[in-house]
Amino acid sequence: MKYIYKIRLTFFLILTIIFTIQSFIKPQTNKNSFLVRVLLEEKNSLKKTFFKIEAEKGIILTSPHSNKKFFTKQDKIKIFIEDNNIYIPLLNKKSNQIKIKKIKSKELKITSINDFIKINNNTYQGNLKFKIEEKNNNYLIINTLSLEDYVYYVLPSEIYPSWPEEMRKVQAVVSRSYALYYINQVKKNKNNQRPYDLKRNNFHQTYNGFHEYYYLKKAIEDTKDMILIYNGQIALTMFDACCGGIVTSKMSNINFSKAPYLARDYTCNFCKNYKLYKWKKIIPETIFLNILKNDQKFKNKFKNCGKLKKVYVAKKDKSGITQKIRIVFSKKIISISGNDLWESMKNKIKSLSFQIKKSGNKIIIEGKGFGHQIGLCQRGARLLVDWGWKFKNILKFYYPNTKFARLKHA
Ligand SMILES: [Zn+2]
Numbered sequence: 001m002k003y004i005y006k007i008r009l010t011f012f013l014i015l016t017i018i019f020t021i022q023s024f025i026k027p028q029t030n031k032n033s034f035l036v037r038v039l040l041e042e043k044n045s046l047k048k049t050f051f052k053i054e055a056e057k058g059i060i061l062t063s064p065h066s067n068k069k070f071f072t073k074q075d076k077i078k079i080f081i082e083d084n085n086i087y088i089p090l091l092n093k094k095s096n097q098i099k100i101k102k103i104k105s106k107e108l109k110i111t112s113i114n115d116f117i118k119i120n121n122n123t124y125q126g127n128l129k130f131k132i133e134e135k136n137n138n139y140l141i142i143n144t145l146s147l148e149d150y151v152y153y154v155l156p157s158e159i160y161p162s163w164p165e166e167m168r169k170v171q172a173v174v175s176r177s178y179a180l181y182y183i184n185q186v187k188k189n190k191n192n193q194r195p196y197d198l199k200r201n202n203f204h205q206t207y208n209g210f211h212e213y214y215y216l217k218k219a220i221e222d223t224k225d226m227i228l229i230y231n232g233q234i235a236l237t238m239f240d241a242c243c244g245g246i247v248t249s250k251m252s253n254i255n256f257s258k259a260p261y262l263a264r265d266y267t268c269n270f271c272k273n274y275k276l277y278k279w280k281k282i283i284p285e286t287i288f289l290n291i292l293k294n295d296q297k298f299k300n301k302f303k304n305c306g307k308l309k310k311v312y313v314a315k316k317d318k319s320g321i322t323q324k325i326r327i328v329f330s331k332k333i334i335s336i337s338g339n340d341l342w343e344s345m346k347n348k349i350k351s352l353s354f355q356i357k358k359s360g361n362k363i364i365i366e367g368k369g370f371g372h373q374i375g376l377c378q379r380g381a382r383l384l385v386d387w388g389w390k391f392k393n394i395l396k397f398y399y400p401n402t403k404f405a406r407l408k409h410a
Helices: 009-014 147-158 165-188 214-222 285-294 338-344 378-386 391-398
Strands: 018-020 035-044 049-054 059-063 068-072 076-082 085-092 097-102 107-112 116-119 122-125 127-133 138-146 226-230 278-284 308-316 322-329 333-337 354-359 362-368 403-406
Touching: 035 147, 076 127, 085 107, 085 127, 107 116, 116 127, 122 138, 138 147, 147 165, 147 214, 165 214, 165 226, 165 378, 165 391, 278 285, 285 362, 322 338, 322 354, 333 338, 338 354, 378 391
Parallel strands: none
Antiparallel strands: 018 068, 035 138, 049 076, 049 116, 059 068, 059 107, 076 085, 085 097, 107 127, 116 122, 127 138, 226 403, 278 362, 308 322, 308 354, 322 333, 354 362
């Protein structure tokens, strides 16, 4: 009760008349389409955090467990989270005052009449769900929208929107298959029923919601429902910016048995004119050591080592992926994996295929490619489009032995 009246009245005076919705208002959703749930945010749910929610023709708030709906004619409301609870403003008709209601189920679904919702100045299609995860003291914000819309919104974040139509089609099929692969994975995994399918960043695919590159719709429509499959299963269509000429089938640290279409046994090299096909980074020794010392995953491995003498790659696999790095100090010698170093310095080390050495008080890292170097090489594909290749041939080149399939709607 202490929250009642606590929030500045100035805000609520411009707020809305909210009344309980009758069942006649329903959000526009296409029941026949595949839906994607994207995690937009995951943060601490103990401290007080406000969210500005806007929707042009009114906002519908639903508490999923009680199935209670509240409709606001206003186009703006402010909700907040604090101490593992979600609070929404509601108008008490009798007293004509705004009261703050605590959502008992700790889940709140937000939909709108025209299917677009703005949250803290970012607009999304579909609906938003707030969910408190008490055991982690976290709140999640999840955006659910149709798969086709999702692919359209992902496109300008994953390729340049100015890239040619054929390249947009390549990425549309890749992004659609990739999303569907994870939707299926989450469904299949009964032990870990996470409430979303994909993260919004490059952990999965970069998704920034609404954009105005309407012309990108054509690539989505021209490839509508098209995905890549292997052995009747949705292919995991991994992709990155530049393969650096790596032959993935020679990688020794990846088990390709479930996804042999990712083990390409021929080079791309069409990306060799891209600036990150070969790259070089020079880092002062002090910065290099500070990163290692402060990285939690190395714990205290890098404390009290003495002077840095030498850094070198101790092991590479046949594809050229750096597997082990040896760091020689005056007091001890430390080995770390190439992957661990890459994860610590992703803004400096562009791929897992690199050499490293110490020269004076500098660390010199030279490598090839940008990203994990598996699957579609976007820069390579971009050149093939210039050479007149069609999107289906490009996809067959980068995902050997996969087939095209169309999604069937219920
Ligand atoms: Zn390439």
